[in-house]
Amino acid sequence: MKKYILLVWLLLNTTVARAQGRWGLKFSPSIAFSKVHTDPNSTSFVSKELDLWGKGKGGVIYDHAFQDNHYISTGLLYSVQQFAIEDEGPSPKVQEAHELRYAQVPLLLKFYTSEIALDTRFYGVVGAIGQLKVDERNTKCKKNQLKPFFNTFRHFGLAGLMGAGAEYDIGLSTSFFVGISYQWGLRNIIKEANDAKVMGYSNLVSVDVGIRF
Numbered sequence: 054m055k056k057y058i059l060l061v062w063l064l065l066n067t068t069v070a071r072a073q074g075r076w077g078l079k080f081s082p083s084i085a086f087s088k089v090h091t092d093p094n095s096t097s098f099v100s101k102e103l104d105l106w107g108k109g110k111g112g113v114i115y116d117h118a119f120q121d122n123h124y125i126s127t128g129l130l131y132s133v134q135q136f137a138i139e140d141e142g143p144s145p146k147v148q149e150a151h152e153l154r155y156a157q158v159p160l161l162l163k164f165y166t167s168e169i170a171l172d173t174r175f176y177g178v179v180g181a182i183g184q185l186k187v188d189e190r191n192t193k194c195k196k197n198q199l200k201p202f203f204n205t206f207r208h209f210g211l212a213g214l215m216g217a218g219a220e221y222d223i224g225l226s227t228s229f230f231v232g233i234s235y236q237w238g239l240r241n242i243i244k245e246a247n248d249a250k251v252m253g254y255s256n257l258v259s260v261d262v263g264i265r266f
Contacts, residue, residue, distance in 0.1 A: 074117035079263035083109040085135040122165040148195035154188040172222035184210035
C-alpha cells in the first residue's frame with residue numbers, strides 16, 4: 054500500500070507545483086461512529102460504540118485561490134476510523150468493532166468571509182473525499198463469536214464533508230485556524246460479510262486545528 058500512497062502524493066505534488074497557493078498542516082481529533090443497513094432489512098443489527106476522540110485524521114493540505122476569498126482545497130491526509138455493529142436479536146451472535154485506516158485525498162470548496170475582527174475571518178467548506186484503505190484490523194469480538202461477521206472491507210471509499218471555522222492571521226503569510234467538520238460515508242465500505250448483505254458507512258465528527266503558510 055505504501056507505493057499507492059507515494060503515487061497519490063507525487064500526482065498531487067505535480068498538480069499543484071506550478072500553481073500559486075497556500076500549504077498547511079491539519080490535525081483533526083474525532084468522534085467516530087457508524088451506520089448499518091441490511092438486505093433484507095433486519096432491525097436486530099444496529100451500529101454501536103461511539104469512539105470518543107479515539108480516531109481522527111491529519112496531514113498536509115493545499116488551498117488554491119480561484120477568486121477573492123474562494124479556494125479549492127485538497128491535500129493528503131491519514132485517517133483512522135471505526136466501524137462497529139451489534140446483533141440485538143433474541144439470541145445475539147454478533148458484537149464486534151473494526152479499525153480502518155485510510156489515505157485520503159479531499160477535493161473541497163472553501164469560502165471565507167471578510168474580516169470580522171482584526172486579522173480574523175470565518176470560513177465554510179464543503180466537498181468530497183476519496184479514500185484508499187491501507188490497513189484494517191478487528192478490535193473487538195463477542196467472547197463466544199467464532200469468527201468476525203465481516204470478512205473484508207473495500208479498498209476504495211468515498212465520503213462527503215462539510216464544516217466551518219475561524220482563521221486568524223499570525224503573520225504576513227501564516228494563519229492559524231480552528232473549526233468543526235462532519236464527514237459522512239457515501240459508499241458502502243463492506244466488501245463481504247457472513248450470512249447477510251450488510252451495508253456500512255463510517256462517519257466522523259472532527260475538531261479541525263491547523264496552520265496555513
